[in-house]
Amino acid sequence: MAVLTQAKKKKGLSAAHGFGMIVVAMLVLMVLLGSRYDFGVADYVQFVLDGLRAGAIYALVALGFVTVYRVTGVINFAQGAFIMLGPMIAISVYGFKWLPSDGLNLALGALIGVVVTTLIGIASERLTLYPARRALPLTKIIITIGVYLALQGAALIVWGPQGYVMPAFTTLNMADESFRFAGLLVKAQTLWIWGVTAAMLVILALFFERTMIGKAMRACAVNRLAARLMGIRVDTMSMIAFGIAAILGAVGGIVLGPVTRPTYDMGLDLGLKGFVAAIIGGLVNFPAAVIGGLLLGVLENMWAGVTQAGFKDLFAFVVLIVILLVRPAVLSGPESEGEHG
Numbered sequence: 001m002a003v004l005t006q007a008k009k010k011k012g013l014s015a016a017h018g019f020g021m022i023v024v025a026m027l028v029l030m031v032l033l034g035s036r037y038d039f040g041v042a043d044y045v046q047f048v049l050d051g052l053r054a055g056a057i058y059a060l061v062a063l064g065f066v067t068v069y070r071v072t073g074v075i076n077f078a079q080g081a082f083i084m085l086g087p088m089i090a091i092s093v094y095g096f097k098w099l100p101s102d103g104l105n106l107a108l109g110a111l112i113g114v115v116v117t118t119l120i121g122i123a124s125e126r127l128t129l130y131p132a133r134r135a136l137p138l139t140k141i142i143i144t145i146g147v148y149l150a151l152q153g154a155a156l157i158v159w160g161p162q163g164y165v166m167p168a169f170t171t172l173n174m175a176d177e178s179f180r181f182a183g184l185l186v187k188a189q190t191l192w193i194w195g196v197t198a199a200m201l202v203i204l205a206l207f208f209e210r211t212m213i214g215k216a217m218r219a220c221a222v223n224r225l226a227a228r229l230m231g232i233r234v235d236t237m238s239m240i241a242f243g244i245a246a247i248l249g250a251v252g253g254i255v256l257g258p259v260t261r262p263t264y265d266m267g268l269d270l271g272l273k274g275f276v277a278a279i280i281g282g283l284v285n286f287p288a289a290v291i292g293g294l295l296l297g298v299l300e301n302m303w304a305g306v307t308q309a310g311f312k313d314l315f316a317f318v319v320l321i322v323i324l325l326v327r328p329a330v331l332s333g334p335e336s337e338g339e340h341g
Helices: 002-037 041-072 078-093 102-129 135-159 187-212 213-224 224-229 234-256 266-280 286-308 309-326
Strands: 176-180 184-187
Touching: 002 041, 002 286, 041 078, 041 184, 041 187, 041 213, 041 234, 041 266, 041 286, 078 102, 078 234, 078 266, 102 135, 102 234, 135 266, 184 187, 184 309, 187 213, 187 234, 187 286, 213 224, 213 234, 224 234, 234 266, 266 286, 266 309, 286 309
Parallel strands: none
Antiparallel strands: 176 184
């Protein structure tokens, strides 16, 4: 057993070393491409800061993928819909102006957006995946794609194809506050994104480490059959996992809302990039998923800066192809998952 464990560690270190070399090669290539425009250190640091803003959102989305995958063994492509529903619902609630203060109205909209999205995530699992809990993993993945398309279609009917405006958290209007230091520019909403992401990471870590439900979900991640034999309701843990994934997606979409114009189809791009970030981390490791999200955000933003902005979205999927070529077993599932049902 010890020999097997050491072999797995060596294999993991070898894969990490290989991926690290690829990242270094990408950075060197980007610096060479950036030399055509005489970029200085400040320019590259600005690329990194802007990339970390997007990377924080990718990290939240990736954590949603990892949470569901560890407990159920299913890649939940409905995650993109949760990213879209959060801000769209929040904007709708904010527009009614229930409370005398814009700040309170925005907070109320964000809260209701997270709660409703969570309920939709739980209902999606109960109504679609739970009845198919004994189906093949591929069947379940196709079901999650169908859930995403259904929710996106419903959003198109409710909100239409146009983009919506969400006020910045600091100024409560379209114009956000900016901070300049050492020639670098950081918007206040970026600080909100970083702060909320850090808070969600701490809450998630405490949940899995300190609560009985969190420990039960960790047991399901290690071996679902053994967890079932110990009296843990695996199906209930699956429902909770989808609820957590919906919370992470909704929160990520809401804090990103003021930076972009939320639309009914915004979840497709963000969901796929979050999936790439989760793949970078191996789909089963929470810290690695966070690192994957931040790394993807930085690399794709630098790539857009040294080439053309239109190539930004292409970069994530090139990374996905490279990872699957280097580590094809990343989609084979957890090594000790016991039972899918």
